[in-house]
Amino acid sequence: MRRRLLIAGAAAAIAAAALSLGGAFRGGSVQAAAPVAPTRIADGVGLAGSGPGTDAAARTIKELQAQLRANPDDVRSYALLGLAYEQRARETGDPTYYTKADGVLHRALALEPRNLLATTGLASLALSRHRFREALSLGRKALRLSPTTALTYGIVGDSLVELGRYRAAFRAFDRMAALKPGLASYSRIAYGRELLGQISGAVQAMQLAVDAATSEREPAAWTHWQLGKLYWSGGRLNAAEHEYRAALATFPGYVYALDALAQVEAARGHTAKAISLERRAVDDVPLPQFVGLLGDLYRSQGKLTLARRQYALVGVIQRLLVANGVKTDLETALFDIDHGIRPRHALALARRAQADRPSIDGDDVLAWALARNGRCAEALGWSRQALRLGTLDALKLFHRGMIERCLGHRAAARSYLQRALALNPHFSIVWSPVARKALR
Amino acid sequence: MKRLVLIVVAVGALAWPALAAAHPLGNFTINRFSRIEVSGPRLYVHYVLDMAEIPTYQAGRIDQRTYAQRIAANAHLSVDGRQVTLVPLRSALAHPRGAAGLHTTRLEVILAGPVLSGRVSVSYHDNNYRDRIGWKEIVVGSTTPSTSHELRAYPKDLLQSPLDRTSATVSVAPKPGRDIPPSLSSGATLEAPDRVADSGFAGLVGRSHLSALVILASLAAALFWGAAHALSPGHGKTIITAYLVGQRGTPRHAALLGVVVTITHTIGVFALGAVTLALSQWIVPETLYPWLNLVSGLLVVGIGAAVLRSRLRSRRQQQHAHGHHHHHHHPTPDTLSMRSLLAVGVSGGLLPCPSALVVLLAAISLHRIALGLVLIVAFSAGLALTITGIGLVAVLARSTFRRIGFDGPLVRLLPAASALVILAAGLAMTLRAVPKVS
Numbered sequence: 001m002r003r004r005l006l007i008a009g010a011a012a013a014i015a016a017a018a019l020s021l022g023g024a025f026r027g028g029s030v031q032a033a034a035p036v037a038p039t040r041i042a043d044g045v046g047l048a049g050s051g052p053g054t055d056a057a058a059r060t061i062k063e064l065q066a067q068l069r070a071n072p073d074d075v076r077s078y079a080l081l082g083l084a085y086e087q088r089a090r091e092t093g094d095p096t097y098y099t100k101a102d103g104v105l106h107r108a109l110a111l112e113p114r115n116l117l118a119t120t121g122l123a124s125l126a127l128s129r130h131r132f133r134e135a136l137s138l139g140r141k142a143l144r145l146s147p148t149t150a151l152t153y154g155i156v157g158d159s160l161v162e163l164g165r166y167r168a169a170f171r172a173f174d175r176m177a178a179l180k181p182g183l184a185s186y187s188r189i190a191y192g193r194e195l196l197g198q199i200s201g202a203v204q205a206m207q208l209a210v211d212a213a214t215s216e217r218e219p220a221a222w223t224h225w226q227l228g229k230l231y232w233s234g235g236r237l238n239a240a241e242h243e244y245r246a247a248l249a250t251f252p253g254y255v256y257a258l259d260a261l262a263q264v265e266a267a268r269g270h271t272a273k274a275i276s277l278e279r280r281a282v283d284d285v286p287l288p289q290f291v292g293l294l295g296d297l298y299r300s301q302g303k304l305t306l307a308r309r310q311y312a313l314v315g316v317i318q319r320l321l322v323a324n325g326v327k328t329d330l331e332t333a334l335f336d337i338d339h340g341i342r343p344r345h346a347l348a349l350a351r352r353a354q355a356d357r358p359s360i361d362g363d364d365v366l367a368w369a370l371a372r373n374g375r376c377a378e379a380l381g382w383s384r385q386a387l388r389l390g391t392l393d394a395l396k397l398f399h400r401g402m403i404e405r406c407l408g409h410r411a412a413a414r415s416y417l418q419r420a421l422a423l424n425p426h427f428s429i430v431w432s433p434v435a436r437k438a439l440r
Numbered sequence: 441m442k443r444l445v446l447i448v449v450a451v452g453a454l455a456w457p458a459l460a461a462a463h464p465l466g467n468f469t470i471n472r473f474s475r476i477e478v479s480g481p482r483l484y485v486h487y488v489l490d491m492a493e494i495p496t497y498q499a500g501r502i503d504q505r506t507y508a509q510r511i512a513a514n515a516h517l518s519v520d521g522r523q524v525t526l527v528p529l530r531s532a533l534a535h536p537r538g539a540a541g542l543h544t545t546r547l548e549v550i551l552a553g554p555v556l557s558g559r560v561s562v563s564y565h566d567n568n569y570r571d572r573i574g575w576k577e578i579v580v581g582s583t584t585p586s587t588s589h590e591l592r593a594y595p596k597d598l599l600q601s602p603l604d605r606t607s608a609t610v611s612v613a614p615k616p617g618r619d620i621p622p623s624l625s626s627g628a629t630l631e632a633p634d635r636v637a638d639s640g641f642a643g644l645v646g647r648s649h650l651s652a653l654v655i656l657a658s659l660a661a662a663l664f665w666g667a668a669h670a671l672s673p674g675h676g677k678t679i680i681t682a683y684l685v686g687q688r689g690t691p692r693h694a695a696l697l698g699v700v701v702t703i704t705h706t707i708g709v710f711a712l713g714a715v716t717l718a719l720s721q722w723i724v725p726e727t728l729y730p731w732l733n734l735v736s737g738l739l740v741v742g743i744g745a746a747v748l749r750s751r752l753r754s755r756r757q758q759q760h761a762h763g764h765h766h767h768h769h770h771p772t773p774d775t776l777s778m779r780s781l782l783a784v785g786v787s788g789g790l791l792p793c794p795s796a797l798v799v800l801l802a803a804i805s806l807h808r809i810a811l812g813l814v815l816i817v818a819f820s821a822g823l824a825l826t827i828t829g830i831g832l833v834a835v836l837a838r839s840t841f842r843r844i845g846f847d848g849p850l851v852r853l854l855p856a857a858s859a860l861v862i863l864a865a866g867l868a869m870t871l872r873a874v875p876k877v878s
Contacts, residue, residue: 096469
């Protein structure tokens, strides 16, 4: 009996970890929310450097599997196992676990249709797979089952953010923080402040999230990475690097931190170092944005053949994602436009993506796609939309600057480009030099 | 038009999802399997590497020898605590189809270990692709079953995590008998049809228990798959319809065509299966497909030309006849010759569906040849059912039109137009096939 209780305790802790960042999309940019493989891996992906059995989630999974083989009608264990699978997917980057999570969560719901844990688990799974409307409706269903569960507000808020309904999203985050202060709610507050352009406030909140991290390694690494990205978006390379290294120390081989460190090294002009870091990330979990950045790094070194190979691989990965029913329109559109691949087609993709995901990221990508197709007047309206919250995102400001320039608004163009470079002179390997040149 | 093509292709993909199956473990896994076994006095490791779509694409051209040497170097074996080297003896490489028209990789390598002098303790550690995600399995003994069927069929049990075994320590002893290295997979087994066998038609032969009910259900399913498959692009639906419409076909003709398609398709699959098995060392079926495409294209061109010629001739005769007696139509030149009917049917059934071929080869590799053959016949019959149905619709639609009395010049031109349609379709098929034949 005592043993059973211990397992249940460990499982509940992992379930909470899985849910707390279940739909964590705080990438700050569209690219960070790019999906991978048949099912999307949430932003908290990491690769366990250690073998099986050393991680709490892996251990819990084993125990729950054994329990369910002995007692196949145990609803709670199914739901907990589903959440543990989700957590494991984030730790290993292995999408098989998402499929398994989907299977056991549905089994739990088949046994008990109004199970709160399983409903919330499915909502966070839908978020991971970029099915935001589905996530929202599942999240609301979970709220009807229990209106005082803080984590559910987080998932609902995350879906609302992706759907561009910021006011409602921030209300959900506030409610969450009021119900249960902690890593999950602090990091969402930080994201809200970041969206509103309050970078120092965002850093403060994320610092609280870092301090609130428990012994679960992956969520802790995730908060370090997020804090690092906040520093990075303000151009503070050293502070960002410090956090990225902390993330790697907490969770060895954490791919998001490897990718972020590669960007820092590239900004310092250490391209060779950046390439070796990015290659490690790509070898572990080939997310399209990692592969694309590797291509950009090769290109900046003049290694065009290698760069082209990476760009082709991005196309291949996106084909696979589409074949597996994952929505990648927004990510594909941005990549294609940035790399001059079939601009008209990319514009059509961007339109579709914006309709599906009317967030500021959707607006920004559509604006940029229009501008690159020479339709700058139409682009300006969407860029205004993209900056409506006052977000201090160098890339969005740069897009706006280029649109103003295309329309012949020289003063406005200069002002936006200067703001972008002042925020973070290294915001993009490809576009920072373009911004500098445009200002000359 | 483009939209229509897309819809048709999409429906086709729905009808036949099996061949587009993604790697069951995700698109970027690299999966490893080792079988440690003793044959006579020597210890061997049968190593299998299965790479999903993304690593396969990243690898580009794979040089078997380099890969085999690298695998051998990273598979650490020690006998009684002493390091020994493994030597790659032979290898086999295949690129089974994966998702989105991409390929996966299956590489098998036989690694030769040391000659054993007596009972020893062997410890094996697989260090290949250490940090990559994937299924990692080690089994000991030549007959020990593998959970993943040697990386061909990954368990879908929700209560099982992917296997993660990279080392093993066992006690082994030399066996009586000669030193015969373990054999590599070849042909269809190497192409891992079992992975494809996860769904749809191809899954039917893989079942382990065969009751009468299962067989009946399998037959029904095969019939259904065949019927559904016929709706995907190809299969000469346009040609058959055009032919029946233009040549004043009757329902009997439509049924006959169906029979011919079934027989041709069955024979085609059997023949291609036989050729593939006999020549599996030298050719892959994919290289045969372009040729078959070309042959059916040329056949259709021939039919179109013949029909057109007979139409033009009968028109001329009619014009001659007009001078003598009016109001008399000539049905005789329009009756279908058995020979041309046969040719149309053959052109529709000649190209064996790859999926049917996969089933046959899978059946052979599982030693269930009879079942495979019967299933192919059922599949072909389903195919024919759809084609006959479409033909019937065409015939009935035409007779309805006639009853309403559309007897204008347009309707009289219909037979000639249909001949042109056949000709154009044949030319298109031929032109599409030509660049692939080389």
